Amino acid sequence: MPPKKSAPAFVPTDAPARNGGNAFVPDLGPVNRQAPVTRVDAQPPFLLKAHPERWTVMAGSIVPMFGRLVLQAGVGGVSARAGGKIDASDARNMAEEQGWTLIPVDAIPDSHATTNADGQVVKSYLYKPEGREDVTLLRYTRCFPGSSAIEVDEAGFVEFCDYLQAEGYIQPPAAYALEKLRARMERESGELSDRAREHSQYAEAAKRARDQLGVVEAALSAARKSPSAGSAVMVDA
Secondary structure, eight states, X not given: OOOOOOOOSOOOTTOOOTTSSOOOOOOOOOOOOOOOOOOXXXXXXXXXXXXXXXEEEETTEEXXXXXXEEOSTTSTTOEEOGGGOEXXXXXXXXXXHTTOEEOOTTOSOGGGOEEOTTSOEEOOSEEXXXXXXXXXXXXXXXEOTTOOOEEEOHHHHHHHHHHHHHTTXXXXXXXXXXXXXXXXXXXXXXXXXXXXHHOGGGHHHHHHHHHHHHHHHHHHHHHHHSOOSSOOOOOOO
C-alpha cells in the first residue's frame, strides 16, 4: 500500500481553489470591533432586605434568603422626584412594617471593597457590569461577556452574611425559624431521596439535601441551648 500523503503545512494565497477558479474574500467594509458584554436581563438598582423567618443553606452555612427593595419609580411604593431621582421612603416603611430589615449598600467587609477606574475605593454590595449601565448585580455574582449565564461566589457571599451578623445588621436565626427551615429541608430531602431510588441522576442532589439538613439540625440544636433574649421579670405576688 503506498504511503499516505500528508497535507501541506499551508496553502499559498495565489493557489487556485480545488474545484477550479480563484479564492474570493467579500468586502465587508470597515470593521468596528466592540468587546462583547454580558447578555443578562436589565435589572434596576436595589437594596437587600432580610427577614427573621427567611433562611437557607449555602456552602455549609445558614444564610439569609434575602429579598430586594427595587429602587425604581412605580415599583413597590417607590415614587419619582424631580431631576430623575426617586423617593423610597414609603417603600422602606412598608418593608420594615412587614418585618424586613434593610441592608445599607455599604455594609460589606473592608476586604470586599473594590477600586473603580478612577482609583476610588468603594464599599458596595452592588456593581454594574462593564458596558451595561442598565444592569445592577450583587457583588457576589459574576457574569460573562456574550452570555446570560451568572455564577455565585458562595464563599464571598457567606463571608458577607457572617459580617452582617457580626456587625449587628441582622440577628442570627431564632430556633422557631430554624424549625421552619428544617421542615422545608426534610421535605425536599425526602422528595429527592425518593427520586434517587428510581433515577440515579438524583443521587448527588439527594446527598446534598441530606448534608444541608444536617447543617440546619446542628444549628437548631445550638439555638435551643442559647438563652432567650430580653430581661427577666420579677412578679410580686
